[in-house]
Amino acid sequence: MRPHHLDIFMSPGSVAVIGASRKTGKGNFNVIENMRDFGFKGKIYPVNPMTDEILGIKTHKDVKEIGKPIDLAIIATPREQVPRITQDCADLGIKGAIVVPQGFADADADGKALQDQLTRIAHERGIRILGPNTLGIVNAFSGFTSSFMSLAREKVPIxxxxxxxxxxxxxxxxxxxMGKGIDVANGCDLDFADALDYFGDDDDIRVIFMHIEGMKQGKEFFDAARRVALKKPVIALKSARTRRGAVAASTHSGALVGNHEVFEAAFRQAGVISANDPQEVFDFTKALLNLSPMRGNRVGLVTFTGAGGxxxxxxxxxxxxxxxxxSPPAIKKIKDLSPAWMPIQNPLDIWPALMKHGMEYVYELALSEILKDSAVDAAICIAIAPELPENAHLDATGIIKKTAASFPDKPVVSWLYGPNQLSVSNMLEQGGQVVSLPTLPRAARTLAMLYGRGQFLQRAT
Amino acid sequence: MRPHHLDIFMSPGSVAVIGASRKTGKGNFNVIENMRDFGFKGKIYPVNPMTDEILGIKTHKDVKEIGKPIDLAIIATPREQVPRITQDCADLGIKGAIVVPQGFADADADGKALQDQLTRIAHERGIRILGPNTLGIVNAFSGFTSSFMSLAREKVPIxxxxxxxxxxxxxxxxxxxMGKGIDVANGCDLDFADALDYFGDDDDIRVIFMHIEGMKQGKEFFDAARRVALKKPVIALKSARTRRGAVAASTHSGALVGNHEVFEAAFRQAGVISANDPQEVFDFTKALLNLSPMRGNRVGLVTFTGAGGxxxxxxxxxxxxxxxxxSPPAIKKIKDLSPAWMPIQNPLDIWPALMKHGMEYVYELALSEILKDSAVDAAICIAIAPELPENAHLDATGIIKKTAASFPDKPVVSWLYGPNQLSVSNMLEQGGQVVSLPTLPRAARTLAMLYGRGQFLQRAT
Incomplete structure (x- = not known):
């Protein structure tokens, strides 16, 4: 990974916490306590003029008292003090500051003026600033977080x-x-383009998700997005889409929101995958981590139920x-197992065949015929999620996984119905050959996204 | 409840099973075994010429051998035999038959001819027919089912x-x-209008869901729908919306599909709630069972997060x-608890206030101010779903339930975020004061449905 100005934010060796609270324990949202619980092993310098120690660490009255250039400052003071403290940090040679408090461009005119001061300090003094109004950084790999809310540490490539x-x-x-997170929040200095470029070069990360209310640097962002989208998938959830949402966003992150259609067109151009709602973010992330893009748009379906088809x-x-x-050979194999009167076509309704010849034999035959057919780019499997182990004879997960594993270039998604959807879906997803969606429309939508990704990569190469 | 020709289907005292299988146990889909497991206590007459007994019950060689008019016949033979057997049932004085097998209008020309014969027999002989191609009936209240798939018995008003x-x-x-179910399937005789009228008069049922691929009797159906929708909510999921879906439906249920827009307009006219996908069916059912319709379209929001708002x-x-x-008084009460620079409006972002004054006090104040405001018709609560009991100080479910219970005429829905969404949502829903949706768009969509229901009821009265 190339050196990047976000490196010291993501994996600092030493951190000053300015405005560190004396209160610890549940409900006090103590940053230092949370940082340690998360696994941070670096040196911590609490700054608080009202006490001598926090959690057994000697405090400093003032950031200047630290007297040496440490890696990163987390500033959690009332807003008025932030510009002066940021100057002090720059004086010490500190290269980065995370500004946690609210009350800047997200608030009133005074807040906007304070935020403008921060932007000027960043430009003039070279100190990089994340925030204000941010939880900052999460990095499950290095074990660092600046969040005052407790978070799970999961080393996943997201x-x-x-x-x-x-x-x-x-x-x-x-x-x-989430394996790593960067909350750009009000974005007075570091912004989406910086974070995107960072994750683009980060081998720990395979899928990037962005929540965007608005931004100032449109051109830089879309250039970065296109660069990064060629390397790995980037999902965006754009909120503040409506006029009223945009007004609210200006008092939340102080964002310049921009026209929704302009964003959508730019996302398409840059190869960014646009999610319409949080649920799509969830489905898309899972699919992009585990499945290939689709090369064409033709889907084969195996079903137990005509209505589902x-x-x-x-x-x-x-x-x-x-x-x-x-193709005719695939059709013929299922036709031979079905009642003579039954019209066999895609979706392949295999219920009558498997009533006669058994789940294992029929499901494997149907799915492998579909996946090896050159007229098919992806498959959707409908199957039952029975109570286990009582109704194991209705469970097709083993066969679906095994068959999908033989065709890694063709994505296989599934929808399971029945009394045990959640746990049988989890079983089916173990190993990463198949992604199981909770409804059929979500299964179709997820494949459509993989087709879009395939199209972008083909156009780009 | 008024007498209805579906009564003997829903709660028969005696049932003939024609084409009853000798095979029992898992994977054999034995109707009689399944019926008993489900709790059916009535008399069963198996008909199978190849054996003397099934599950300890003496079999008959032929339906005529039963020799007396029992309530209901379940016919599970090859399709060719069905018309003759149905005639035999009518001869005996049996008033209703459920025809299980596939291979009728869902299959080839021969199947269509067989189904036409069934329709004629029903009209000429007065025997009512459900199916063909059906799982038939489920009635958790009376303990009867004709399903060969095993089902949970849940006495719920759906x-x-x-x-x-x-x-x-x-x-x-x-x-x-599901408390009761009627699978009209190919609908050769009994159809949607019959089933709708039945549930309309059924005091066990408070919400009706219909899955429709297509139907023959549009006028009868929409008349019934309007009658019933005035009494209780009716949700419809119309599939076979696209041209290709419609072609497939004609080989599934043999349905005349009709134009999707025509259905949508008729649903609106009749007060039927149209669901776009299976997920909406799930959300709407839950909301209609537990919450009032909305009287107007104005929503108050309590949130911890500007982005969520x-x-x-x-x-x-x-x-x-x-x-x-x-209204100004509601705003003022929250403003007094928040930092001076903070713009307070709907959505009410109460995070800074509760950091200072505690979850319980602030959440209750905010939600009750919103619900008692005459400018508000419903509320959405955003809250955290923390790990419990470790982070009980972040849990607002008790307060939300208690406050919502004081305003039963204004629906309250919620979205919880955090590591424990499923179990904290279940906790919040217990008691039926609040419905918790897994995403914010689904929460908004569900309220929009309740507003539509309120509008329909106001127009109709």
């Missing part, structure tokens, strides 16, 4: 760039998990995918 | 009308639970709801 700590605290509802056909059409026309 | 057994087997993915504002606007303009 990088999160956001303008709100909700994407750290609530990561299980957005990206599912029809819901899927509707949704595939609506998302611009095609129900593949299966 | 009635399901469908054209595929997937909505029985997979009910946890659609309506969540902005996502919500976008979605409310997109679904035709309004971000309520809170």
């Amino acid at each position: 990088g999160v760039i956001c303008q709100s700590g909700i994407f750290f605290v609530g990561s299980s509802q957005f990206t599912g998990m 029809i819901i899927l056909i509707d949704t595939l059409q609506e998302y611009g995918l095609e129900v593949a026309e299966l | 009635g399901v009308i469908c054209q595929s057994g997937i909505f029985f087997v997979g009910s946890s993915q659609f309506t969540g639970m 902005i996502i919500l504002i976008d979605t409310l606007q997109e679904y035709g709801l309004e971000v309520a303009e809170l």
